[in-house]
Amino acid sequence: xxxxxxxxxxxxxxDWKSLTFWLAFPFLLTYIAIRLIGLWGEDTKIxxxxxxxxxxxxxxxxxxxxxxxxxxxxxxxxxxxxxxxLEKHELDSVxxxxxxxxxxxxxxxxxxxxxxxxSNRSYAYFAVKELxxxxxxxxxxxxxxxxxVRDLFKEYKTDEKWxxxxxxxxxxxxxxxxxxxxxxxxxxxxxxxxxxxxxFPIINTWGIWALFSLMTTFFLFDWVIKEKREELHxxxxxxxxxxxxxASFGLIIYTVIMILIDALTFLLLSVFLQQQVSVKLxxxxxxxxxxxxxxxxxxxxxxxQSLIYYVGSIGFTLILMVLGGAIIPVEGVTxxxxxxxxxxxxxxxxxxxxxxxxxxxxxxxFCIWYWKGDKLRx
Amino acid sequence: MLKVVDLEKSYGKKKILDRVSFQLNRGEIVGLVGENGxxxxxxxxxxxxxxxxxxxxxxxxxxxxxKKPEAIRKIVGxxxxxxSLWEEFTVEQNMLFFEKLSWKRRTKEECRQLCLDMQLEQxxxxxxxLSGGMKxxxxxxxSLLHDPxxxxxxxxxxxxxxxxxxxIGKYLVKLAKEQGKIILYTSxxxxxxxxxxxRVYAIGKDPFYINLLKNNGxxxxxx
Numbered sequence: 001x002x003x004x005x006x007x008x009x010x011x012x013x014x015d016w017k018s019l020t021f022w023l024a025f026p027f028l029l030t031y032i033a034i035r036l037i038g039l040w041g042e043d044t045k046i047x048x049x050x051x052x053x054x055x056x057x058x059x060x061x062x063x064x065x066x067x068x069x070x071x072x073x074x075x076x077x078x079x080x081x082x083x084x085x086l087e088k089h090e091l092d093s094v095x096x097x098x099x100x101x102x103x104x105x106x107x108x109x110x111x112x113x114x115x116x117x118x119s120n121r122s123y124a125y126f127a128v129k130e131l132x133x134x135x136x137x138x139x140x141x142x143x144x145x146x147x148x149v150r151d152l153f154k155e156y157k158t159d160e161k162w163x164x165x166x167x168x169x170x171x172x173x174x175x176x177x178x179x180x181x182x183x184x185x186x187x188x189x190x191x192x193x194x195x196x197x198x199x200f201p202i203i204n205t206w207g208i209w210a211l212f213s214l215m216t217t218f219f220l221f222d223w224v225i226k227e228k229r230e231e232l233h234x235x236x237x238x239x240x241x242x243x244x245x246x247a248s249f250g251l252i253i254y255t256v257i258m259i260l261i262d263a264l265t266f267l268l269l270s271v272f273l274q275q276q277v278s279v280k281l282x283x284x285x286x287x288x289x290x291x292x293x294x295x296x297x298x299x300x301x302x303x304x305q306s307l308i309y310y311v312g313s314i315g316f317t318l319i320l321m322v323l324g325g326a327i328i329p330v331e332g333v334t335x336x337x338x339x340x341x342x343x344x345x346x347x348x349x350x351x352x353x354x355x356x357x358x359x360x361x362x363x364x365x366f367c368i369w370y371w372k373g374d375k376l377r378x
Numbered sequence: 379m380l381k382v383v384d385l386e387k388s389y390g391k392k393k394i395l396d397r398v399s400f401q402l403n404r405g406e407i408v409g410l411v412g413e414n415g416x417x418x419x420x421x422x423x424x425x426x427x428x429x430x431x432x433x434x435x436x437x438x439x440x441x442x443x444x445k446k447p448e449a450i451r452k453i454v455g456x457x458x459x460x461x462s463l464w465e466e467f468t469v470e471q472n473m474l475f476f477e478k479l480s481w482k483r484r485t486k487e488e489c490r491q492l493c494l495d496m497q498l499e500q501x502x503x504x505x506x507x508l509s510g511g512m513k514x515x516x517x518x519x520x521s522l523l524h525d526p527x528x529x530x531x532x533x534x535x536x537x538x539x540x541x542x543x544x545x546i547g548k549y550l551v552k553l554a555k556e557q558g559k560i561i562l563y564t565s566x567x568x569x570x571x572x573x574x575x576x577r578v579y580a581i582g583k584d585p586f587y588i589n590l591l592k593n594n595g596x597x598x599x600x601x
Binding site: 006 | 426427428451454455456458460461462463466467471474475476478479480481520521524
């Protein structure tokens with residue numbers, strides 16, 4: 001055992017630079033990818049100017065609603081600045097809430113309460129205008145509903161005190177708690193909810209990590225090709241361990257190191273990217289690591305040339321990623337054919353489950369490989 | 379002692395070795411010659427337990443070839459014709475790597491001494507920067523790490539300079555005479571065979587080598 005470990009250390013020490021690089025690669029790439037996607041999201045926000053001629057409760061509510069829209073970059077300006085920036089095409093469009101905005105809404109009017117400006121490059125103007133209109137309509141409808149209630153009170157001559165604000169507040173609360181119209185797109189059972197910015201994440205961080213991790217694992221396991229090359233074949237026959245035992249020990253050592261790196265990666269990602277890491281996720285990560293290491297180990301044993309192996313492993317990774325739903329959601333397919341879920345171990349990781357089928361099959365194949373090699377050696 | 383009786387090896391219908399019998403004693407260094415394809419490498423592979431024999435019996439010391447090849451490999455050192463080394467490692471790393479996986483424990487100093495005995499002094503140098511002769515010496519040194527009784531060498535000096543050939547030859551003679559090793563090795567260099575071997579076996583149908591060696595006063599037997 002000591003000899004095996006020492007020999008493995010000699011091998012690993014020789015490749016420590018590439019080993020370190022590939023071990024850090026999944027964390028770095030995941031972090032960069034998530035950050036870039038976030039930045040890209042910021043850059044693609046539509047800049048609009050909002051001019052409030054007189055502050056009121058309803059105007060503030062509208063500002064808040066528009067600011068909550070993920071794809072809008074709302075800038076509060078005065079009229080002159082807003083028009084100036086629009087002319088310079090730094091704003092997509094400008095909306096001016098008139099002085100009598102609140103009074104008009106309270107009076108049930110919805111026309112002529114907001115002036116809208118656009119330029120010949122206002123590509124999102126109509127969409128934003130529709131959105132603003134819908135928010136205004138929202139308030140007007142709420143007011144109308146309140147007046148309807150008041151009229152009903154009058155018609156039936158009820159003694160109860162009528163409270164306009166109470167009705168409006170109740171209406172807002174119901175809309176928020178019951179999510180009458182809001183629907184969110186979430187990625188593959190991602191129940192983490194919106195981020196601090198109120199944005200629902202479309203991409204699953206662990207899915208991105210799984211992609212890089214799988215690819216890295218395949219690349220790291222090219223040591224098997226180096227160690228079983230033709231010229232060394234004879235040497236292994238004249239060692240006390242033989243190739244199978246030495247390579248299997250290598251598999252264990254690599255797996256232990258990679259589990260530790262994965263744990264560190266998960267901690268760092270949970271800190272830097274505010275990802276939730278549950279106990280179930282830890283457990284499925286642990287098994288996922290064992291499964292993909294076994295998979296890479298058995299896969300690399302099918303090859304003799306590194307280049308062909310690299311090409312093969314990239315293709316294999318992509319297949320597993322697509323089947324696992326880490327690149328495109330496959331919920332539609334899995335709802336119809338549930339067995340598709342078992343085709344990739346990534347599905348189990350994203351669902352925080354244990355890939356029993358993969359684990360059993362791979363352990364079985366590993367035993368066959370070991371036994372066959374031992375038999376050939378004898 | 380290595381005793382081979384009526385050894386046969388066939389690949390399909392093609393018989394490569396047909397009823398080969400011979401005996402090698404401790405302290406002997408014996409050459410094996412023959413034209414290409416005569417079966418020299420096949421015979422060495424059989425004796426090294428790399429391939430299985432079709433018929434006949436082979437006995438090395440107390441071990442009879444057959445069921446437990448690993449027990450025999452512990453006392454056989456095989457030097458392949460191809461360089462079987464970690465090119466990216468230094469001489470030291472190569473020696474220590476294979477020592478750790480060997481049946482016999484050796485200290486770092488012992489490993490280094492093994493190299494020095496063969497005039498291989500570049501202990502810290504990477505293998506890829508060594509000359510062909512130095513690589514050959516390392517190839518032999520690794521095969522001797524587990525201190526084998528029978529040493530089989532398949533053209534160990536092919537493609538190297540005279541000086542290195544001489545150093546390797548002298549070291550093999552020393553191993554046989556001083557440590558009682560049994561050495562069987564193949565070569566196409568007749569000068570080497572004449573200089574270092576006690577006896578020579580010729581294999582194959584062509585009498586060229588037998589005549590050549592007999593004319594030089596070497597004791598040669600046909601297998």
